[in-house]
Amino acid sequence: MxxxxxxxxxxxxxxxxxxxxxxxxxxxxxxxxxxxxxxxxxxxxxxxxxxxxxxxxxxxxxxxxxxxxxxxxVNADALFRDGQSWVGGNLDGDITLVEFIDYRCGYCRKAHDEVAELVSSDGNIRFVVKEFPILGDQSVLSSRFAIATLQLAGGDAYKRVHDALITFRGNVTEDGLKSLGDSLGLDSAAIMGRMNAPEVDAVIAENQGLAQRLQISGTPTFVVETQMLRGYMPLEGMRRIVDEVRAN
Known part of the structure; x- marks a missing residue:
């Protein structure tokens, strides 16, 4: 053959x-x-x-x-309309940006000012923050304090605490959090007493469950309408994604 x-x-x-x-x-x-x-x-x-x-x-x-x-x-309601996460920016914006954050995350800190600039300069973005503490006990303490602040003192107080925690240097302790709250004019004793309440537990548990369903394992993670961005992205990249979402 x-x-x-x-x-x-x-x-x-x-x-x-x-x-x-x-x-x-x-x-x-x-x-x-x-x-x-x-x-x-x-x-x-x-x-x-x-x-x-x-x-x-x-x-x-x-x-x-x-x-x-x-x-x-599949998880749109839990992402965009859970009724318990802080919402800022333009509440009637044409695009919703969600960020999963950990206050001890270096890249979350790096992204903080750039996300703020994006939301401010764009003017038409609804911004949702998901507390997702994954980097140890200090991360959990920080998120508990922030969530308790939101539940007791409202969105403006939460935003001040959020901005302070994301730029905080040094170890996070209960005494340090109390001092932070005092410096911001908050009722720190009430907030500290709320930190381990079932309502705070529920927010963290629900965000963890949502992250698991979305296959999110790190921070920061962003959701821009239907697009998911896993990890830090510079400001211009974020702007490009927003433009692409609007165009489609």
């Missing part, structure tokens, strides 16, 4: 549909020759590997994006 050389087999395999080229039908010698030919081709043309990796990464990113859109749609 006449056998095709390995190079011809590879060319034929690339030209034919996948089901028409069955390596399993080759002899052991043909398979070995075919593998050697493929290896030789890739060694001579390594850019093909980079191109293939690029295509794979693009497909993975597109699949992740499509999955994120579906996750956001």
């Amino acid at each position: 006449t056998r095709l050389p390995a190079a011809a087999l590879m060319t034929l395999g690339l030209a034919l549909p996948a089901q028409a080229f069955d390596v399993a039908t080759m002899t052991a010698a043909e398979r070995e020759a075919f593998r050697a030919e493929v290896r030789s081709y890739l060694m001579d043309n390594p850019e093909v590997l980079m191109e293939a990796i690029g295509v794979l990464e693009q497909r993975q990113a597109e699949a992740q994006s499509a999955n994120d859109v579906a996750l956001v749609q």
